[in-house]
Amino acid sequence: MKTALYSLLYNERGKLGKTREGLREGVLVATPSQGAFLQFDGRQGRESVVADDPQALVSAVNVAYEADSLDIRPYRKLEPLAVNRFDPGVELVVSGVRVDRDQVKIEFAQPGGGKDPITSIRARWPLPLTNAFTERALLENLLRQFIEIKQP
């Protein structure tokens, strides 16, 4: 890592009332023109939450997922617990890569610690990515501002 990466730790209560605890999701989003920010994608009918710093993200997620008495399921569906910070210099392994409509997501796992991602970074393009993926070099340059690929 050249800069810190962040993951939000949270508990989520599903439609059947079953709670999944200790879930973790990478929240850092890098853009070519708007800098970097933290985003927790919306779920269970809530909007995505965007913030500039980890503490603000936790607070905003807390507010966004407050229990709604008008809801059929009037309980809190998601409880943010903390933000994990992965400091510059920490070594991780790319465990997953996804190319979406307007972004690429690189997921990281602990070296030798299985494939479960512990954090991620998203490089978001302002337009939908082309089929020929001509944006690849620019996206890779953007990613390399945050992470450094170690040469074997």
Added chain:
Amino acid sequence: MQRTIILLVTFVLAGKTLAAESPQQAFVKAWIGQPSS
């Protein structure tokens, strides 16, 4: 005879499509498993 040739051409084209790696797949392949620091 004509039917056989048409079928063969179809199979060859399908094989080529399956074999070709998309730019997105190439990107995924290049990044996955890489150590970063």
